Amino acid sequence: MPPPALYGKRHREIANSLWRIVAEDRLPQTLLFAGPEGVGKATLARHLAAGINCDLGPCEPCGDCSACRRILAADLSLESFKRQLAERRKLPAAKRAEAPLVIATYTDVLIFPPDGPMQIIGIDQAITLRNAARLSPSEGRRRIFIIEHAERANAEAANALLKTLEEPAPNLTIVLTSENPYLLPATIRSRSVPFFLPALTRDEMAAFLERRQDIGEEVREQVATWSQGSPGVALSLDAEEFLRRRDTMLALLGTALSRGEFAQLIGKLDKIARRESEGIEALAVMIASLLRDLLRLHLGVDENLTHRDIRDELERLASGISFEWTARAIEALDELEQMRQRNIQKQIALEAYALALQR
Ligand SMILES: [Zn+2]
Incomplete structure (x- = not known):
């Protein structure tokens, strides 16, 4: 599987500066990827996590080694994950609390998406993250924890998360993704290094939509407009x-x-x-x-x-x-x-x- 292509010019620029930071070994403890829904925030986070732990790395992910393949496979917009998460939504809250939601296709890369019918990141997930933060990398170079839609952490979870951010663990980077970074507590925002991923331009969207051959050209143009520069939205629209x-x-x-x-x-x-x-x-x-x-x-x-x-x-x-x-x-x-x-x-x-x- 090739590494996920980053379609936006700005997205590639951000990736390049991140690779420079990685090469200089000064990757911050907390990154915040902000931008519209479906624009590629989680994709960039996985891209970074894969490249850091790639057999050939740290570098752009090769996409072929076991680390790359496993990390890049954790794409929650894939049907299999969507089904799994939808099934979980139907479970009673107590059942969900027994096994807090964390996706791990590679030991050192953990993904924490919102959970349950209310789509909240709860305290049980924040505690799981906090405990995991104490461990050292077991198969890779650096642990990457990705919190998707971080603004959906409830007050308790945000508090626990803040405590984790206050005690930086070595060899760990936490990536927060958010459509509405201003809904994050200021205390969390101020501890993160932000990168804003803008919507793709018309031309970038057109190039991206070339891969949706399942729809005719006319509809493709409409989909490009309706999805307002968000490839993730366009793909699933x-x-x-x-x-x-x-x-x-x-x-x-x-x-x-x-x-x-x-x-x-x-x-x-x-x-x-x-x-x-x-x-x-x-x-x-x-x-x-x-x-x-x-x-x-x-x-x-x-x-x-x-x-x-x-x-x-x-x-x-x-x-x-x-x-x-x-x-x-x-x-x-x-x-x-x-x-x-x-x-x-x-x-x-x-x-x-x-x-x-x-x-
Ligand atoms: Zn690789």
């Missing part, structure tokens, strides 16, 4: 699912702007809420991207629209919005997130969201 989700969320916003019947909306929300694959998060991301486009159009900005293919429809809606309404709609997304954390039923949460916009 199901156009049909995307359109269904967009259609419903658009109906929700339209109804809230009094362009539709509330009763009709309830039926639509019910249908989408019944789909297990539709998490509130994905729906909230869709709403946020629609609101962003609406606001752009409201301001007369025509560039970088995510939903350019339905520009006319959005334009009509945009004529009926105001700053106040948009601000409320964005604020209410926070309430939606809080409802998700409290495990409120999807349908109820979405209806509450639509009602909040009608106030």
Whole structure:
């Protein structure tokens, strides 16, 4: 298996500076890879972990030695991992606490993703990490612990993590990845060396999407726009699912702007809420991207629209919005997130969201 290619120019530059730091043997104890969802933060972390422990290394991972192959295999966006994590989500909390979630395809590289229906990094995982941090590398040169979506650590876990960061262990680097680094406690952020991974440019996305031969050229172009420069999003984007989700969320916003019947909306929300694959998060991301486009159009900005293919429809809606309404709609997304954390039923949460916009 070849090493995962880093598609963005900026991503390759970051990798190059990391290799220089590694060569000078001054890799920091904590790195923070920040950037949009699916942009390649975890990929870069695995790339780094593999190269450091590569048989030929430390250098760019060769991709062929046992260390490289095992470390690079821990790609949680692969179907097999997705299934495994989805199964875990159904377990009762006590069962999950018995065996805290940590993925290890190589002894010295541990990955801690959010766990459970609430997608939280919990105290049990933080304790596992803390205990593991005390050990020395057993087969490689350096231990790399990757905490994915680090902003999802709850207060207890963040506290335990902070204690680990305060007592740097030799031969250990902790890589935090985060879409919203500003949600991390300042105490953790200030102990990390940050790298920001930006969205890929149009050309970089086009080059990347060449590998999705399963979809036609026209759809490929749309996928490139819809995924807003995130290869991970583009790779897993199901156009049909995307359109269904967009259609419903658009109906929700339209109804809230009094362009539709509330009763009709309830039926639509019910249908989408019944789909297990539709998490509130994905729906909230869709709403946020629609609101962003609406606001752009409201301001007369025509560039970088995510939903350019339905520009006319959005334009009509945009004529009926105001700053106040948009601000409320964005604020209410926070309430939606809080409802998700409290495990409120999807349908109820979405209806509450639509009602909040009608106030
Ligand atoms: Zn190798």
